[in-house]
Amino acid sequence: MKIHEYQAIQLFKNVGIPTPGGETVSTLDDGLAVAKRLGFPVVLKSQVLVGGRGKAGGIKVVNNDVEFKEHFIRIRALKIKGYSVEKIFIVPAVDIKKEFYAAVAIDNIKSDVVLIVSAEGGVDIEETAKKNPQAIKKFYLNGQKTIDTARWPEFVKSIFSDEADQKIATGVLQKLLAVFFTNDCSIAEINPLVKDAKGQWFAADAKVNFDDNAIFRHVELESLRDLSYEDADEIEAKNLNLSFVKMDGTVGCIVNGAGLAMATLDTIKLLGGEPANFLDVGGSSNSAKVLNALKIILRNKNVKSILVNIFGGITRCDDIANGIIEARKQLNIQVPMSVRLIGTNEKEAAEILKRENIISHPTMRSAVEEAVKLAKR
Secondary structure, X not given: OEOOHHHHHHHHHHHOOOOOOOEEEOOHXXXXXXXXXXXXXXEEEEOOOOOOOOOOOOEEEEOOHHHHHHHHHHHHOOEEXXXXXXXXXXXXXXXXXXXXXXXXXXXXXXXXXXXXXXXXXXXXXXXXXXXXXXXXXXXXXXXXXXXXXXXXXXXXXOOOOOHHHHXXXXXXXXXXXXXXXXXXXXXXEEEEEEEEOOOOEEEOOOEEEEOHHHHHHOXXXXXXXXXXXXXXXXXXXXXXXXXXXXXXXXXXXXEOOXXXXXXXXXXXXXXXXXXXXXXXXXXXXXXXXXXXHHHHHHOOOOOXXXXXXXXXXXXXXXXXXXXXXXXXXXXXXXXXXXXXXXXXXXXXXXXXXXXXXXXXXXOHHHHHHHHHHHHOO
């Protein structure tokens, strides 16, 4: 789950990370009032949940009322990667002396949380990572939630030459860790972390993403969700206890178990097709779940065939078969379907399907081959 910069900045403030301040507005009159209260120059920052705001013209420094009106109106009219700018975050301009990058993230390969810090922060940090990777320093927590003080001095000295800066940066990074762990984040990022001409430090930008699977532990975070950036089908699927992610292909998928679902997507690609979605109906599936899954998949007009791939353990194949038959009755399905039901009650499932002239494939490969072939007709 992503949140806007102004919301992430508030989380930083809550733990004591210094920020320049600022307010979020939607109208020109409100914006002018905020700018005059803060004092020019100020920075207008479009609030969209996509990257590339600056390069799209969504961030501007303004020095007076005339510039403010011109740029505010233009930014509000922007579409950045297809998204309209509904809110603008107005912050005091900072006289930046030096920019740094700081983030807490998860390294899935090493199964560890890592602090990522660089003395070359700013909008081109991705280019820095490609062209000068040694400038990106990483400090692994080794399964802990706090900084290992024995290893820390050597790390922090490799980035911040001044002893006072090392102390300040350590404090900011410790607080960033607090944001990360307290809120079950997948990433908490400051880019740039700046030092101004007076020697003061600020988080000049903020990015925080939460782990969707942990949101149930943080009811207070739900109010931060911007549903306009989320797919309506994915929201509905979640409410129906289905794990669903929309994709760009033509083969709709209903599978049980995340591992088998991923393997199914890989096999579709391997055999020349393109999956239209990831959908895991989970264990203990009943016919209603299959019906709901098919309703969601069939809303996607790009879907040319449907693949049902079930390996029944807890999930009963006859439940899935009954769901398929009920869906065909209720939804008048015109999209061709390829089915593979193996495992618990597979014989009963095969009989149910046979009565409706549906054949259950004996192998996953043959079912996928048929689904890809049908999608290409």
